Amino acid sequence: MNNFTEILKSINSFLPELSVITTLLLCLIADIIIRKKSPIVTIIAIAGLLVSAYFVYMQSAVQESLFSGMLVIDPFAVFFKYLFILSSIIILIFFEFSNEIKESTHKNEYSYLILSLVLGAFLMASSVNLLMMYLSLELASLTSYILAGYSKSEKKSSESSMKYLIYGAASSGIMLYGMSLLYGFTGSLDIYEISRYLATNPTPNAFIYLTMIMIAAGLGYKTSSVPFHFWTPDVYEGSPTPVTAFLAVTSSAAGFSLITRLFLTTFLGSTQIVDGAFSIIAGIHWQEIIIVISVASMIVGNFVAIWQKSLKRLLGYSSIAQGGYMLAGLVVADTIGLTAMLIYLSAYLFMNLGAFFVTILIVNKLGTDDIEQMKGLGYRLPFVGVAMAVFMLALSGIPATVGFIGKFYLVTALMKPGAGYLWFAIVLMLNSVVSLFFYLKVVKSMFLERADNTDELPGIKFSVQSYIILILLLIPTIFFGLYFGPIVKLAESSAVLFGIR
Amino acid sequence: MFSDYGQIFVFMLVAIAFVLVAFISAIILSPRKPNISKDATYECGEDTVGDTWLRFNFRFYVVALIFIIFDVEIIFLFPWAVVFKELGMFAFLEMVVFLFILILGFVYAWAKGDLVWDKPSPIIPKLDRQIFKAD
Numbered sequence: 001m002n003n004f005t006e007i008l009k010s011i012n013s014f015l016p017e018l019s020v021i022t023t024l025l026l027c028l029i030a031d032i033i034i035r036k037k038s039p040i041v042t043i044i045a046i047a048g049l050l051v052s053a054y055f056v057y058m059q060s061a062v063q064e065s066l067f068s069g070m071l072v073i074d075p076f077a078v079f080f081k082y083l084f085i086l087s088s089i090i091i092l093i094f095f096e097f098s099n100e101i102k103e104s105t106h107k108n109e110y111s112y113l114i115l116s117l118v119l120g121a122f123l124m125a126s127s128v129n130l131l132m133m134y135l136s137l138e139l140a141s142l143t144s145y146i147l148a149g150y151s152k153s154e155k156k157s158s159e160s161s162m163k164y165l166i167y168g169a170a171s172s173g174i175m176l177y178g179m180s181l182l183y184g185f186t187g188s189l190d191i192y193e194i195s196r197y198l199a200t201n202p203t204p205n206a207f208i209y210l211t212m213i214m215i216a217a218g219l220g221y222k223t224s225s226v227p228f229h230f231w232t233p234d235v236y237e238g239s240p241t242p243v244t245a246f247l248a249v250t251s252s253a254a255g256f257s258l259i260t261r262l263f264l265t266t267f268l269g270s271t272q273i274v275d276g277a278f279s280i281i282a283g284i285h286w287q288e289i290i291i292v293i294s295v296a297s298m299i300v301g302n303f304v305a306i307w308q309k310s311l312k313r314l315l316g317y318s319s320i321a322q323g324g325y326m327l328a329g330l331v332v333a334d335t336i337g338l339t340a341m342l343i344y345l346s347a348y349l350f351m352n353l354g355a356f357f358v359t360i361l362i363v364n365k366l367g368t369d370d371i372e373q374m375k376g377l378g379y380r381l382p383f384v385g386v387a388m389a390v391f392m393l394a395l396s397g398i399p400a401t402v403g404f405i406g407k408f409y410l411v412t413a414l415m416k417p418g419a420g421y422l423w424f425a426i427v428l429m430l431n432s433v434v435s436l437f438f439y440l441k442v443v444k445s446m447f448l449e450r451a452d453n454t455d456e457l458p459g460i461k462f463s464v465q466s467y468i469i470l471i472l473l474l475i476p477t478i479f480f481g482l483y484f485g486p487i488v489k490l491a492e493s494s495a496v497l498f499g500i501r
Numbered sequence: 502m503f504s505d506y507g508q509i510f511v512f513m514l515v516a517i518a519f520v521l522v523a524f525i526s527a528i529i530l531s532p533r534k535p536n537i538s539k540d541a542t543y544e545c546g547e548d549t550v551g552d553t554w555l556r557f558n559f560r561f562y563v564v565a566l567i568f569i570i571f572d573v574e575i576i577f578l579f580p581w582a583v584v585f586k587e588l589g590m591f592a593f594l595e596m597v598v599f600l601f602i603l604i605l606g607f608v609y610a611w612a613k614g615d616l617v618w619d620k621p622s623p624i625i626p627k628l629d630r631q632i633f634k635a636d
Contacts, residue, residue, distance in 0.1 A: 028605060184506065
């Protein structure tokens with residue numbers, strides 16, 4: 001009976017997830033009853049997410065372990081839950097705008113698919129048990145395979161879904177094997193138990209490296225990091241654009257939450273934080289693996305993006321590179337690095353979603369995302385063009401945008417005296433310079449080049465609602481670039497992992 | 502001498518070696534005199550007819566998937582029924598919620614028409630003239 005009462009007690013702290021589940025079911029019932037495309041289902045979904053946000057807010061300062069150590073609530077998880085809720089509300093609105101979705105034979109199915117991914121992401125952000133981590137990762141992944149193939153009639157969409165599925169199955173299989181090795185060696189699935197075992201028992205280095213690389217394969221696939229990134233450009237190009245935005249922001253943020261918690265907790269020597277630095281078991285150098293992944297992601301992402309002709313593929317490679325930047329915050333393994341990572345993630349949310357919204361609008365009107373076709377487009381849709389320029393500058397980290405704040409904090413964290421990551425900071429900055437080239441290539445095509453008949457083509461008008469959404473995304477991109485106190489404060493208070501102080 | 506994993510490793514090595522030895526010795530020792538009936542696919546002595554790659558109707562899989570869901574439901578219901586008396590009202594409500602979600606899924610599949618088993622409409626060949634004259 002003891003377990004039973006504990007489960008009952010845990011349910012009280014499980015309300016954010018429960019409200020997402022309830023909303024999911026309500027959306028499903030509404031969809032069965034309504035039987036045609038209707039915004040009501042989306043409204044129910046958004047309302048449910050707001051309810052969930054309220055319950056998350058109630059847990060702001062709580063540190064609690066749920067369901068016999070399967071999940072935890074800590075400020076870190078709460079931060080990520082805010083991130084998931086905000087991004088999925090924005091993306092639910094994106095779905096209403098996209099023509100690709102309107103033409104699809106499915107009607108409202110995306111709303112509960114998104115909620116199901118949000119549920120998976122919630123669990124990913126708070127799980128501390130290897131099995132729970134795997135299950136939540138799979139819940140999020142399975143939903144994203146379905147979403148990637150959302151336009152069933154489009155051959156490209158089905159192809160991208162198939163590729164995603166095969167790649168995902170292989171990498172999560174490898175991750176599961178790594179986890180089983182870790183379990184076989186340490187005799188526990190709980191990451192705190194594992195860290196206690198590894199800290200007290202000498203462990204062969206080769207074994208640790210093997211398990212770390214295997215686990216990084218599964219998580220690196222979720223965050224689309226090199227060398228597990230091969231699915232990214234194809235899936236991003238083939239899926240409907242709102243789905244691409246969802247994969248690029250929410251799904252990869254969930255991956256970052258898992259990778260951070262797993263690597264920071266599993267290899268802890270003690271749960272004391274000294275001068276903001278996490279104490280890692282002597283002889284275990286997990287940072288080396290993350291450094292390799294991070295540097296490779298930056299370089300491959302940025303250099304391959306230069307040659308891209310499709311805007312969605314370009315954003316795909318850009319998100320590979322951005323993932324590389326964010327992993328840099330993990331390498332430092334201290335609270336400053338963690339804070340920088342959280343700041344970058346929230347900056348990334350606004351600027352990347354903005355860039356994707358402009359892509360949705362352009363694809364709606366042009367029917368293609370070929371950058372060559374966008375010659376002189378800036379003169380036909382001046383406001384959207386300028387907005388795109390702002391988002392592109394933000395993504396490359398130009399000052400006065402939120403992207404700069406993110407990069408600034410990352411570089412500061414890397415330049416911590418005595419840590420020896422100065423070279424890494426330099427690599428990061430040089431990569432930003434490279435990225436400027438392809439981000440500005442889009443702007444150049446829109447404004448500096450002209451199609452032969454630009455002057456004859458009429459201007460393109462969008463609905464008032466699309467301008468409102470665009471402005472709502474532009475404001476935080478610029479505002480938080482100038483007044484970044486709130487974001488930094490929120491990230492600082494959120495850089496607290498359960499059981500480590 | 503070996504840890505538990507070491508023993509498994511040795512077992513794995515022996516297994517690989519066993520297969521390799523069996524195959525290689527068969528390649529080296531066996532005489533090679535192929536003929537037509539030796540090369541033919543073995544089907545219990547019958548002559549092979551048609552292709553082995555048959556196509557199953559996709560609907561079988563949908564039905565199988567829905568069957569699995571209800572199969573799992575039974576697995577959950579059994580232990581619940583065994584301890585039902587001790588757990589009381591809460592467990593009852595818990596199971597009602599579970600069954601509600603499950604049945605909702607079933608209704609969803611039904612409403613979306615996934616259970617509709619389209620009958621194939623084969624085109625039956627017709628002839629304009631009679632083959633056998635009626636006289």
